[in-house]
Amino acid sequence: MAKTKPSIPKGTRDFGPEQMVRRNYIFDTIRSVFRKYGFLPIETPAMENLSTLLGKYGDEGDKLLFKILNSGEFIDKADPEIFRPGNSNAASLAICEKGLRYDLTVPFARFVVQYRNDIAFPFKRYQIQPVWRADRPQKGRYREFYQCDVDVIGSNSLLNEAELVLIINEVFEKLKIRTLLKVNNRKILSGIAEVIGHADKLIDITVAIDKIEKIGIEAVNAELRQKGIDDSAIEKLQPIILLQGSNEEKLSVLRNVLKDSEVGVRGIEEMEELFRYVDAWGDLSTQIELDLSLARGLNYYTGAIFEVKALDAEIGSICGGGRYDDLTGIFGLPNVSGVGVSFGADRIYDVMLQLNLFPESVSSTTQVIFSNFGDKEVAYSMPAARNLRNAGICVEIYPDAVKVRKQFEYANKRNIRFMVIAGENEMQNREFSVKNMETGEQVTIAFENLEEYIKSNL
Amino acid sequence: MAKTKPSIPKGTRDFGPEQMVRRNYIFDTIRSVFRKYGFLPIETPAMENLSTLLGKYGDEGDKLLFKILNSGEFIDKADPEIFRPGNSNAASLAICEKGLRYDLTVPFARFVVQYRNDIAFPFKRYQIQPVWRADRPQKGRYREFYQCDVDVIGSNSLLNEAELVLIINEVFEKLKIRTLLKVNNRKILSGIAEVIGHADKLIDITVAIDKIEKIGIEAVNAELRQKGIDDSAIEKLQPIILLQGSNEEKLSVLRNVLKDSEVGVRGIEEMEELFRYVDAWGDLSTQIELDLSLARGLNYYTGAIFEVKALDAEIGSICGGGRYDDLTGIFGLPNVSGVGVSFGADRIYDVMLQLNLFPESVSSTTQVIFSNFGDKEVAYSMPAARNLRNAGICVEIYPDAVKVRKQFEYANKRNIRFMVIAGENEMQNREFSVKNMETGEQVTIAFENLEEYIKSNL
Missing domain, CATH: 3.30.930.10 (Bira Bifunctional Protein; Domain 2)
Structure with missing residues (x-):
């Protein structure tokens, strides 16, 4: 088979570990505040029926929907006349039934109407999921991006607006923006x-x-x-x-x-x-x-x-929203008022990166790595690794018995604080050598005291 | 505009709050174990280039890919000859460049090759994201479902296999399966x-x-x-x-x-x-x-x-995996060995539901709700709500000043433990009445003692 030069569709992104840990810091912060105010999570499918999506975002929005080609013999099932130049838009509706969600608001409206008999109103929901738009990609604008929506539906009280203001206040206070x-x-x-x-x-x-x-x-x-x-x-x-x-x-x-x-x-x-x-x-x-x-x-x-x-940053809005009085009318349930805001995770990320607001601890995960000088040394280390992990500490054991320099290089690259070394000497004396990778300091610790030492020095 | 009867594509699912809280319990447990073993998160786009996906899952797999129709005048840009009956498969490749990911393994292989100069090997990554397959939907088989993959790539050591066994052990121990x-x-x-x-x-x-x-x-x-x-x-x-x-x-x-x-x-x-x-x-x-x-x-x-x-449950496998010696060869990077397993969140969910293994606390979120008898009463309650939230307690204020019976109904439906009542009497005496919704017990508490009371009775 031909080799494929690897790449991803334009306007989409991969997130490596460092970005993920930071993005999760933002999502976790937003989610924790939503929860504290009594909002409940929901998720909807990435694909919606096109009938749900079309006509909700204006003509421009309809053009920006990603449509999913019907499986199987889509040509045989369609009128052959439709496949003529200039007719792509009409033809697309004959060969596609589904599309990727464009925002979280329309799927939420659909959700509320579909499950209206099961929902306890006022319904306070949050939803943190990606959306897709076939927009022309440019700096800060992507074809796949996350929205973090929080809405109250089925209540006209202005207390809801006030609670959203408090949520906005608390999210950005926590993120230090x-x-x-x-x-x-x-x-x-x-x-x-x-x-x-x-x-x-x-x-x-x-x-x-x-x-x-x-x-x-x-x-x-x-x-x-x-x-x-x-x-x-x-x-x-x-x-x-x-x-x-x-x-x-x-x-x-x-x-x-x-x-x-x-x-x-x-x-x-x-x-x-x-x-x-x-x-x-x-x-x-x-x-x-x-x-x-x-x-x-x-x-x-x-x-x-x-x-x-x-x-403190030159960037568009990082959160926005408002009160809408007829969200669900389009799906046959009129007079349901709602109010909500949406946090823009990508812009928040950019602001925090620019202003250096990510806490340092966010860039690292593993705290302790055990060296690997062979089977016996690893077997000696394992019960100690078990104790540390049971204490909730993130621990790795270097998998290969390669040169110690290579193991230290890895620990450095990964920003791991402690390298725990178990060689022949250490095994004989039932100890570990522990190197603090930040200070360079190295100490010898009895096997039984490792957990205590690590805990008090983290 | 015509009313649309709301529904979702077959084989897809909505997740309401109760399901979400339980699903997150599973994901959070799995994620916490992955982290403790030093694995790092990555995410890849939902859409991959079809050239990345095609030919990796056999002919059957190719047919199960969801393809995204190219935007714009896709007919004009294609050879008109392709739109003939029986030619749907070939035509689809001319009018679609992108597809939804079918699993997390191929995108991961693409990721490793694409960023091989930035990655610290051995690369220990986890990835928890949905995948899509145009399979015939049936009980327990969906067209959109989550995979939770954990892999080590770039190390031949069998210690990696051992660590995966320990991860499997710990995940299911924590989930009590x-x-x-x-x-x-x-x-x-x-x-x-x-x-x-x-x-x-x-x-x-x-x-x-x-x-x-x-x-x-x-x-x-x-x-x-x-x-x-x-x-x-x-x-x-x-x-x-x-x-x-x-x-x-x-x-x-x-x-x-x-x-x-x-x-x-x-x-x-x-x-x-x-x-x-x-x-x-x-x-x-x-x-x-x-x-x-x-x-x-x-x-x-x-x-x-x-x-x-x-x-204890009649169901297929809930986790599986193994060692593969040439994951990335197809993308031009030969001889990279990897080993990994994938947890099936949907089946794990079914097992836990069947065996009643979800902790009870998982079904509820808000712990305290304040009654609403009008603006003044709400203004009186707000500083108390602020104190509780600052203490990390999930708190709602009922948004509308409706009949108290309706407010109690809502608290019941939502499984909220405490209803804090602030009426004219309570305001005059600077207190709250607190009703325990489980026991029915109601007590009167001084305004200043509310936080302490709630904390010691949660």
């Missing part, structure tokens, strides 16, 4: 659009608010005019575009501007209630900022909108 | 075939050995004759077919029968060396049995062969 949490509320944006009489111009307004610091008020107003917003509306928008100060100061301006909009007032009340809950909790490490320019997922979110930025 | 570990050695089988002059009849011989208890020696001999094995060979096979007793007794018979076969003698020596290492370790929970009928992966393994059966 200084963060800014931006919050917005779709209802406030709707109120603004309503008050100025341009319900269709939500995006233009948020873009304008976003640009004020860079281009100044005159340029912003000019842009708004260009977008077809009339002068009286622009006049009304001035206090909102120029909004500054503390969250309380911003809310106070908004209360005045939006007082005639029912939905706007409701948005302000929601924001206030969220802040009250979070204040009751006590001090947070994460800064929280009301930011009206935050418009992520505007087609989708109906209440709170969240986005987290790392303060 | 009583097991029988069957071991065989390809070199012993080759020696037998050599001695009787039928090198091509390895499989027939192992099948015969396997049947002796069921059908008796006469019937076995008749079958061998039918397979074309001559009488003098059958004569020589008698002590092997009738082999009984302890491992030492079996080896003693084999030493005599195989004394003229170099490869056979080497096989016996390997088996003896393996047993010596394992004996040096001390007592094991797992029984080890030399079983010459064990022929799994015979085309593949070159030395030790392992298979684990659960003693």
